[in-house]
Amino acid sequence: MSRKVLLIEDEPNIAEAIRFLLTREGWQVETHSEGTDAIEVIQGAQPDLVILDVMLPGKSGMDILRDLRELDDMRSLPVLMLTARGQSRDREMAENAGVSRFMTKPFSNAEVLTAVRDLHAQATQS
Amino acid sequence: MATLNVLILVCLGYVVLLFGVAFAADRLAAAGKGAWLRSPLIYTLSLSIYCTAWTFYGAVGNAARSGLEFVTIYLGPTLVMISWWWGLRKLVRVGRSQRVTSIADLISSRYGKSNTLAIGVTILAVLGGTPYIALQLQSITLSFSIFAEADPTGLYREGSSVFWVAAGLAVFAILFGTRNLDANERHHGVVTAIAVESVVKLFALLAVGIFVVWGIAGGVEPMMDRIDASEIGQWNVDAGRWTTFVFLSAAAFVCLPRMFQVMVVENADEAHLRTAAWAFPLYLLLMSLFVVPIAVVGLDLLPDGSNPDLFVLTVPLSQGNEWLAMLSFIGGFSSATSMVIVTAMALSTMVSNHVVMPIWLSTQEGGGSVSGDVRNVVLMARRVSIAVIMAFGYYYYRLSGGGAALASIGLVAFAGISQILPALVGGLFWRGATRTGALVGLTTGFLLWIYTLLLPGMGGVLMTDSVLQHGPFGLGWLRPQALFGIEGMDPMVHAVMWSLSLNTMAFCVASLLSFPSPLERLQGAQFVNVFDHSVAPRGWSGSVAQSEDLMIMTQRILGAGPAQEFFQAEAQQQGGRTRLPEPTPVFLERLERELSGSVGAATAHAMIGQIVGGSSVSVEDLLAVADESAQLLEYSSQLEVKSAELSRTARQLREANTKLTQISEQKDSFLSQVSHELRTPMTSIRAFSEIMRDTDGLSVQEQTRYAAIIHDEALRLTRLLDDLLDLSVLESGRVSLNMGGDTLRSVLDRAVSSALAGGSHTLTVRRSIASERLPLHTDLDRLGQVFINLITNAQKYCDADEPVLTISAHDVGGQVVVDFTDNGSGIPPEAQSMVFEKFARIGGDKAGGAGLGLAICREIIQRLGGEITYLPGQGGAAFRVRVPLAYRQAAQ
Structure with a gap:
């Protein structure tokens, strides 16, 4: 039972922190830092869960999510979105785009872990 | 015996009274009160301006000389009023619907608004009016002389008194007649004053008459006996003279400029004519009632050789009744002044509208550009016209020797003005009448009148006796008083017959032979058919x-x-x-x-x-529609202008709004960027500090590494906050610059060593020290900050294997230009325009900068009075800094 998470984040330090946390929880963590080819990377990695930053070089997280949900096999893929832009409009946009969970940076580690656990549990139950 | 001084005082007092009446009437009319000002009574009384000093004094004189012939002067107008009131109504209706200002204006308007005709009629009216004004001068002068004969001071001299009377009347007419500028508006004041004068002169004449009949003759019957005994009583009618005089006075009643003024221009309501049709003949009857008794008694009482023209004055004086004489004098004075005022008003309107204004306007450059001083020009033109007309009257009096009988001067004037009649009546009733016809007819009549009546009447001054006796150049058939060999006629009858009949004939023939212009046709139809189209009922x-x-x-x-x-x-x-x-x-x-x-x-x-x-x-309806459409067009063009203004304002508002929206969006985007830049390092700090707190058994390497990350991110935060503060201070303009002097070389030295010391990447810096020996006077620290930033950027972003930064400097016209060029791949063209914007990080955030550095550089250089630009096409990233060698305050 290998759980795989794909972390798309361009800030190396943040990526490293999340990788540390999730690895200890037993997740297999893959990381990517570009927006442009994110869809292909997701399709290639076939993760159980995606953690997606909003401000990415090349293509924004919102656009990636929107395009992702267009794909048949990606409709129900749990996506946890993280953003450093503290505007309520972003949450709304993310929900419209089909986000599974939306979190604002800076987050507490416990929050991230809980969210990942919940999302995974929901996904495996259904 | 009343002295001249008393007489002059009385005159002045009377004039002041008239002014008071005129002023009060104007005030009432302006206040919208005083409906009686526009009553038929006032209208009728103002018509009696027909009775001038000539009628007041001259009728008695005429009666004393020629018996009942004086009646013709009253018969003419009476006949017109009673039997031709419908013609007058048409005249009044046309005058009002065409808004004419004078008889010249009416004629001109009827014949296609021809100014030539207007000038012709004006000249005719002035020439016809001149003897008439002379007549008034004569009557006033004569009446003065009656009082002067008995004046003990003996100061009276005839020559100078005529001059002063003329000057006084001119001043009086100017003051009275040119107070109101607009000739279209009715002169309530003047008309009311004239009505008062009419009452005064009637009252004076009746008083003298009653005094003569009951005071001297002793009742009606003894009076009748006296008349029967006198020559005057004989019914001695010369049919030719009677017909001519009745016709002349009738024609003059219609054509005289002053009559036209009160009858048409000042008319407030057509219905007034109905009252005037019986009331005015009644007034004339009363005026003529005692003429014969006064003449008869005067001939009886006064010594032979007394001037019968002055019986109205001399009869009371001979009976020692000074007050009655004074009243009679005031009556005569009233007749003269009212005539002069209205004539001067009417003539000056004609002269200024048809002669002076066209000339003045044509001398003004730019044609139609009529400026505000026209008002003054018109007023001046009218005043000068009045003065000139009075001067004409004065000189006519002097030339004619002042001896001719009053009545004959009046008749000369009547004959002259009657020349307008064919054109006037033809214009009102005959659509075929043309401008050419009117012009030819008027000219013919006018010339004949001058030749047969005016010149011979001036007593050998302008026409020698030989011409009178034998014709010009000895051509007998051209004798002025026996044209075409018709001799033995009364000169007046002869002149009127020839001038008017040839006038009418020329008018008709020329009208039939010529073709009217479209405007003439139109105006002709409107005049002749005025009752079909005009607005009244x-x-x-x-x-x-x-x-x-x-x-x-x-x-x-x-x-x-x-x-x-x-x-x-x-x-x-x-x-x-x-x-x-x-x-x-x-x-x-x-x-x-x-x-x-x-x-x-x-x-x-x-x-x-x-x-x-x-x-x-009708055509008139269509014209009126066109008029209104033109007004609507003008109105709509005004609306267009307004709407253009509005849309301009709207556009400006829209632009302002767009700008504000942009600024607001920029602010939002800036805050959003700042938030992102603050939250990102804080996220790392929080995450790793929680990891270090919550995770047991972290290795020492891990602990060291994570602490280092937290430290770096904290530094990043501090840098960001520093940059933000710096930028905010720079942008607000509150930055204080510390000026100092040094060479460019030492500034660059410090910047390079400072930048390279802090950086982890290797970078080779190439400089040409020789060109850097430029003295600078500016904020050296701020300039150094810019240099450090540019060097650091090259250090961070130059992607060459062996990064090299070349710094070159030279001075151009008081400015130093420093180029920083690296050997990397440079900034992509699409991003070049963005490099100086806030948070514009190009190609990812490898070095953890917030993207404020170049924005700060730009602000600093601007403060120093220079500029920083990106130089495209230099192989690598290339920035050019240009600042003045010496900072100038004005550059800020």
């Missing part, structure tokens, strides 16, 4: 079937809702039996008023006229 009638059509038309104009409301309300008012109101005249007039609010009076009238069919749409 017009009523409607129609049948029920037309209500439907009217409804449809009204809907089109007012819109369905308001039209139905209006028609329903009207139907209910009529009793509500039918859905639509019956087209009663009352309803139609109300509808016309309602419609004219939307489409203008003329259009409304024409539209209703078409449906109700009471009259077909």
Whole structure:
């Protein structure tokens, strides 16, 4: 039972922190830092869960999510979105785009872990 | 015996009184009060301006010389008033509907608004008016001389007194007649003053008459006996003279400029003519009632050789009745002054409108550009005209020797002014009359009048006796008083017959031979058919079937809702039996008023006229519609201008709004960026500090590494906050610059060493020290900050394997130019325009900068009075800094 998470984040330090946390929880963590080819990377990695930053070089997280949900096999893929832009409009946009969970940076580690656990549990139950 | 001084005082007092009356009447009229000012009584009394000093003094003189012939002067106007009032009504209607200002204006207007004709009539009127004014001068002078004969001071001299009388009357007329500028407006004040003068002169003459009949003769019967005994009583009628004089006075009554002024221009209501038709003849009757008794008694009482023209004065004086003589003098003075005032007003209007103004306007550059000083020009023109007209009168008096009988001077004037009659009457009743006809007729009559009457009458001054006796150049058939060999006629009858008959003939023939212009045709139709078209009494009638059509038309104009409301309300008012109101005249007039609010009076009238069919749409209606359309066009062009202004304002508002929106969006985006830049390092700090706190058994390497990350991110935060503060201070302009002097070389030295010391990447810096020996006077620290930033950027972003930064400097016209060029791949063209914007990080955030550095650089360089630009096409990233060698305050 290998759980795989794909972390798309361009800030190396943040990526490293999340990788540390999730690895200890037993997740297999893959990381990517570009927006442009994110869809292909997701399709290639076939993760159980995606953690997606909003401000990415090349293509924004919102656009990636929107395009992702267009794909048949990606409709129900749990996506946890993280953003450093503290505007309520972003949450709304993310929900419209089909986000599974939306979190604002800076987050507490416990929050991230809980969210990942919940999302995974929901996904495996259904 | 009243002295001259008393007499002059009385005159002045009387003039002041007249001014008071005129002033009060003007005030009343302006205040909208005093409806009696526009009453038929005032109108009738103002018509009696016909009776001048000539009638006042001269009628008695005439009676004493030629018996009952004086009656002709009263008969003419009486006949006109009684039997030709319908013609006068037409004249008044035309005058009012065409808004004419004088008889010259009327003639000109009728014949296609020809100014040549207007000038002709004006000249004729001035020449005709001149002897008449001379007459008034003579009468006043003579009456003065009567009092002066008995004046013990003996100061009176005739020559100078005529001059002073003329000057005084000129001043009086100027003061009276040119107070109001607008000739279209009625002069209530003047007309009322004239009405008062009419009462005064009638009262004076009646008083003298009553004194003569009951005070001297001793009653009516003894008076009648005396008359029977006198020569005057003999019914001795020369048919030629009588006919001529009746005709002349009738013609003059219509044509005299002053009569036209009071009868047409000052007319407030056509209906007044109906009253005047009987009241004015009555006034004339009263004026003539005691003429014969005064003449008879004067001939009896006074010594032979006394001037019968002055019997009205001398009879009371001879009886020692000074007060009556004084009253009589005031009566004569009234007659003279009122005539002079109105004549001067009428003539000066003509002269200034038709002679002076056209000339003045044509000398003004730019033609139509009529500026504000026209008012003064017109007033000046009128005043000068009055003075000139009075001067003419004065010189005529001097030339004619002052000896001719009053009545004959008056008749000369009458004959002259009557030359207008054919053109006037023809214009009113004959559509075929043309401008050429009027011009030829007037000229013919005018020249004949001068030749046969005016020049011979001036007593050998302008025409020698030999011409009079034998004709010019000995041509007998051209003798002025026996044209074409017709001899033995009375000179007056001869002159009137020839001038008027040839005038009329020339008028008719030339009219038949010439073709009217379109404007003449139009004006001709409007004059001749004035009662068919003009506005005064017009009523409607129609049948029920037309209500439907009217409804449809009204809907089109007012819109369905308001039209139905209006028609329903009207139907209910009529009793509500039918859905639509019956087209009663009352309803139609109300509808016309309602419609004219939307489409203008003329259009409304024409539209209703078409449906109700009471009259077909006339040319005048169409013209009026065109007039209104022109006004609407003008109005709509004004609206267009306004709407253009509005849309300009709207555009400006829109632009301002767009700018504000942009600024607001920029602010939002800036805050959002700042938030992102602050949250990102804080996220790392929080995450790793929690990891270090919550995770047991972290290795030492891990602990060291994570602490280092937290430290770096904390530094990043500090840098960001520093940059933000720096930028905010720079942008707000509150930055204080520390000026100092040094060479460019040492500034660059410090910057390079500072930048390279802090950086982890290797970077080779190439400089040309020789070109850097430039003295600078500026904020050296700020300039160094910019240099450090640029070097650091090259350090961070230059992607060459062996990064090299070349710094070159030179001075151009008081400015130092420093280029920083690296050997990397440079900034992509699409991003070049963005590099100086805040948070514009190009190509990812490898070095953890917030993207404020170049924005800060730009602000600093701007403060220093220079500029920083990206130089495209240099192989690598290339920035050029240009600052003044010496900072100038003005550059800020």
